[in-house]
Amino acid sequence: MNISNKFGLTAILLSLALAGCSSAPIDDTTEIEDTTVQTVQVDTTIEDAAAAAGSVFYFDFDKAVLKSESRAALLAHSSALMASPRSVRLEGHADERGTREYNMALGERRANAVKEFMVLQGVSGSLIEVISYGEERAASYGSNDSAWKMNRRVELK
Amino acid sequence: MLSRKKSVLLLLLLLASSSAWSELIIRVTQGNDKPTMIAVPPIALNGIQIDEDIGSIVEGDLKRSGLFAAIPRTDMLAFPSTAEDVYFRDWRILGIEYLVVGSMTIIGEGRYQLDFSLLNVTRQKTVFEHSVRGTKVQMRDLAHLMSDKIYQEITGIRGVFSTRIAYVTANRVKGKYIYRLNVSDADGAREKLMLESREPIMSASWSPSGKDLAYVSFETGRPAIFRQNLMTGARQQLTNFSGLNGAPSWSPDGKKLALVLSKDGNPEIYMLDLALNSFTRMTRHFAIDTEPTWMPDGKHLLFTSDRGGSPQIYKLNVASKKVQRLTFRGNYNARASLAPDGRTLALVHRGTDVFHIASFDLITGRLIELTETRLDESPTVAPNGAMLIYATKQGDRGVLAAVSLDAGVRYVLPARRGDVREPAWSPFLR
Numbered sequence: 001m002n003i004s005n006k007f008g009l010t011a012i013l014l015s016l017a018l019a020g021c022s023s024a025p026i027d028d029t030t031e032i033e034d035t036t037v038q039t040v041q042v043d044t045t046i047e048d049a050a051a052a053a054g055s056v057f058y059f060d061f062d063k064a065v066l067k068s069e070s071r072a073a074l075l076a077h078s079s080a081l082m083a084s085p086r087s088v089r090l091e092g093h094a095d096e097r098g099t100r101e102y103n104m105a106l107g108e109r110r111a112n113a114v115k116e117f118m119v120l121q122g123v124s125g126s127l128i129e130v131i132s133y134g135e136e137r138a139a140s141y142g143s144n145d146s147a148w149k150m151n152r153r154v155e156l157k
Numbered sequence: 158m159l160s161r162k163k164s165v166l167l168l169l170l171l172l173a174s175s176s177a178w179s180e181l182i183i184r185v186t187q188g189n190d191k192p193t194m195i196a197v198p199p200i201a202l203n204g205i206q207i208d209e210d211i212g213s214i215v216e217g218d219l220k221r222s223g224l225f226a227a228i229p230r231t232d233m234l235a236f237p238s239t240a241e242d243v244y245f246r247d248w249r250i251l252g253i254e255y256l257v258v259g260s261m262t263i264i265g266e267g268r269y270q271l272d273f274s275l276l277n278v279t280r281q282k283t284v285f286e287h288s289v290r291g292t293k294v295q296m297r298d299l300a301h302l303m304s305d306k307i308y309q310e311i312t313g314i315r316g317v318f319s320t321r322i323a324y325v326t327a328n329r330v331k332g333k334y335i336y337r338l339n340v341s342d343a344d345g346a347r348e349k350l351m352l353e354s355r356e357p358i359m360s361a362s363w364s365p366s367g368k369d370l371a372y373v374s375f376e377t378g379r380p381a382i383f384r385q386n387l388m389t390g391a392r393q394q395l396t397n398f399s400g401l402n403g404a405p406s407w408s409p410d411g412k413k414l415a416l417v418l419s420k421d422g423n424p425e426i427y428m429l430d431l432a433l434n435s436f437t438r439m440t441r442h443f444a445i446d447t448e449p450t451w452m453p454d455g456k457h458l459l460f461t462s463d464r465g466g467s468p469q470i471y472k473l474n475v476a477s478k479k480v481q482r483l484t485f486r487g488n489y490n491a492r493a494s495l496a497p498d499g500r501t502l503a504l505v506h507r508g509t510d511v512f513h514i515a516s517f518d519l520i521t522g523r524l525i526e527l528t529e530t531r532l533d534e535s536p537t538v539a540p541n542g543a544m545l546i547y548a549t550k551q552g553d554r555g556v557l558a559a560v561s562l563d564a565g566v567r568y569v570l571p572a573r574r575g576d577v578r579e580p581a582w583s584p585f586l587r
Contacts, residue, residue, distance in 0.1 A: 029270075032291030032298045037340055037349040038390025042376045062467075062489075097512060099492040099505050099534050100359055100579065101404040101417065102461055102468055104380070105424040105445040108401055112423075131379050132401060136327075136357040137334075143532060143550055 055156035056139075057114060058149065061095070064109040066117055074114065077156060078121035085127055090114050091155045092132040093139070095148035100134055107132030107154075114154045187567040192226040193311060195219055196253045199230065201238030201260040205269065209296040211303070215257060218304035218318040218344065222543070223566025228253065240274045245281045253278050257307060267292050271299050275307050284310055297346060317343055317539045321583040322546060323351070323361040323370055324557060328575035338372060340387065343539075343582070345557075345571040351385060352392075359579055362405045362414075367586045371395070371405035371414055382416055395429060406450050406458075415439070415449035415458055426460055426473065439478060448492045449473075453499040459483070461491040470504060470517070484517060486524050492535065493517075496542040501562060503527075503536035503545045514547045516562055527564045537582040538562070546570070546580040 055077060057070040066074070081088065092111030094103035111130040119125045140150035197216040219225040230236075234247045238260040248256050259273030268290060275284040287306055289299045298319065305316030320343045328335045338352040338361060352358060356375035363370060364384075371384045377394075380402045385392040396402040400419035407414055414429040418436070426439040426449045440446040444464035451458055458473045462480075467488040472481045484490040489507030496503070499519075506515035506526065514528045514536045530549040538545045544566065546559045551569075555576035558569045570577075 028286070029288040029290060030302055032289060032295045032302070034292065034295070037351060037387045039350045039353070040385065040390050040392060041353045042374070096532060098468070098489065098507075099448065099461070101447045102445065102463075102491050104401055104403050105417070105419070105447050108419055108424070109445065130400070133357065133375075134359075136359065136375075142553060 057154045057156075059110050059152040059154070061097070061148070061152065062106065064106065064113045066113055070114075074117055075121065078118045078123050081118070081123045081127065082121075085124065087127050087129065089129045089131060089157045091137075091157060092130065093137060093151055093153050093155070094135045095151040096135045096138065096143065097148065098135075100136075104132050104134035107134045110152075111154050114156070187223070187565070190565075192224055193255065194251075194253050195225045195227050195255045195257065195307075196233065196248060196251070197227060197257045198233055198236040198238075200271065200273070201236075203261060205261050205263060207261075207293060207296050209300065211259070211261075211271070211296060211300040212257075214297060214300035214344075215304045215307070218301060218316075219308060221344065221568060222308060222312075222316075223561060223568075224308075224312060239272075240276060240283045240286075243276060245276075245278055248278045255284075255307075255311060257303070259303070264290065269293070269299075271303070273303055275310055297342065301342065301344075314543060315541045315585070317541050317543070317582075317585070319343075320540060320586055321367070322537075322557075323363065323581040323583070324577055325358050325361065325579045326573055326575045326577050327357075327555075338370070340370075348573075351387065351390075360404050361579060361581045362407050363581055363583050364407045365409055365411045365584055367583045369407075370581075371407060373403050373405070382414070395431075401447075404448050408451050409453055409455045415451060415460075417447045417449070426458065428475070439473060439475070440480070441478075450493055450495060452495060453497060459493045459495065459502070461493070470502065483519065484524070490515075490517070494536045494538050494545065496538045496562060497540060498542055501538075501542070503538050503547075503562070505534050505536065514545065514560065525564065527560045527562070528558070530558065535579045537580050539582050540585045546582055548578045548580060 090111040092107030094106045115128045115130055138151050140147040197212045200211045216227045220227055228251055237243045237258050239258060256276040256278055259271055261269055261271050264270045270288055270290045272288045274286045277284050289302050291299050301318040304318040308316035321340050322343055323340050326337045336354050336358040337350055338358050339348050340351055341348040354374060354376050359373045361370050361372040369384050369386050373380050374383050381394055382396040382402050382405050383392050383394050398418050398420040401417055401424050403417045405414045405416045412431055416427055416429060417424050418427050423443055424445050424447050426446050428437040428439055442464050444462050446460055446462045448461040449458045456475055460471055461468050462471050468491045469482055470484040470490050470493050472483055487506050491505045494503045502517040504515055504517055506513055511531045512533055513526045514533045515524050515526045517524045532550045533547050535548045536545045544559050544561050546557055548555055549558050555578045557577050557580050560567045
């Protein structure tokens with residue numbers, strides 16, 4: 001039998017009604033129609049991010065509160081951005097625990113917390129783009145506390 | 158005919174050799190206490206060459222439901238293919254309650270007809286006969302249709318063997334990701350790639366017709382919601398707002414999508430009218446509001462919100478936009494998936510420190526943990542409400558597993574390369 005890609009996955013579509021079929025015997029026929037699933041490949045429209053420029057800020061589980069240890073680095077970044085303005089991107093992330101869409105929201109909340117801090121220091125909000133990857137882009141692999149700690153983060157790029 | 162001794166030996170040989178393809182076979186790790194005994198001898202092919210063993214696909218379907226146990230072919234004294242050939246006593250001795258017999262014929266250029274019967278061994282009578290027609294590449298469809306009809310006749314519940322599952326796989330190759338959106342049959346066979354991208358793909362939601370999927374893709378550098386037709390591959394970008402564009406959920410009438418946008422500063426539930434391309438804001442709160450899912454009446458949405466301090470499930474009246482909290486037990490209840498009865502919720506529940514799938518009865522408020530694995534997420538209930546599929550971890554790898562809503566039946570879906578996540582069970586396709 002020659003299974004080509006074209007026919008790799010077919011669905012059942014019936015041309016006949018199925019009313020009462022399980023009890024009415026004989027002359028009860030189902031036609032299996034041919035359907036095909038098509039593949040789409042997309043080119044991504046962004047460039048591969050340059051290796052993370054080093055600025056990563058960490059958070060507690062299900063929290064979006066900046067830690068005191070992040071303060072010094074964020075102040076330095078803010079000063080630099082005010083001195084020579086450029087567009088930056090804040091990427092928010094979550095660890096793998098919990099649901100994916102909730103973690104998308106959590107990653108955004110964390111990135112927004114960093115943005116608000118920088119805006120308070122005087123950086124123009126229009127220079128800062130916030131994007132959340134939720135749990136989709138782990139920095140550290142493994143399902144344990146040390147990996148999760150590294151993944152609850154915001155990266156400034 | 159085989160003597161009893163010989164058949165036991167053959168069975169052992171069969172078990173020994175089965176490890177070679179065990180990767181492809183779904184292991185039911187827990188089944189019903191008193192399964193219905195069924196026998197599915199080989200379908201008579203009458204000289205027709207086909208690659209699929211229809212009888213064993215049907216047997217596999219029925220066993221995977223957890224409600225049936227089957228005797229191996231080596232125990233069978235004969236392979237009848239029509240009701241007239243059946244000597245009921247042979248099957249009664251083996252403890253068989255139902256017998257399935259079938260025969261294939263050519264009906265035209267590349268077209269085949271499979272005539273099959275379900276026989277009640279105890280009552281010694283034919284329960285029903287049915288014919289199904291298709292081409293050689295549709296033999297699995299023919300088999301699943303047989304399973305659906307047999308399952309429905311015996312259990313009274315509509316079968317889901319002809320449905321599909323959408324899911325996302327993620328592979329890391331030399332530090333770079335490849336995300337794939339796939340669709341397979343409900344048994345994991347005939348996987349087909351729908352979309353491939355270097356940026357994340359997530360949150361697939363079926364249209365009620367089963368012909369389209371809505372999903373989130375990061376291919377533009379930020380999240381956006383797309384819809385894609387399975388059969389034509391035609392796709393359309395539905396949202397392009399700053400911030401989150403996530404968690405699409407198709408309305409029961411197919412005309413709207415509930416989704417999440419954070420363009421107002423924080424995640425809110427929105428409604429997209431697909432014909433008018435208009436967005437209506439449904440929630441108004443500074444907390445996270447996400448993961449909307451429709452109730453079958455089309456008048457209410459369930460969603461996850463941390464407005465009470467931790468993620469919990471809330472119910473939203475679409476007309477009045479009134480919000481009511483539903484879950485209170487545990488500090489993490491999220492991503493509800495509703496059974497077709499409109500009453501039983503599957504959700505992600507954090508017990509002491511691990512995330513399990515739990516069922517939650519909207520009327521009694523009873524919450525029952527269904528899974529014993531860890532990091533369980535993304536429950537999706539079958540359209541007949543009997544089972545749900547969810548994502549879990551085996552070692553560091555994401556896999557899909559299934560559990561019945563009464564927790565009595567469990568199995569793990571066949572292994573795939575890479576991380577498998579975010580299953581979405583299709584609606585009935587017929």
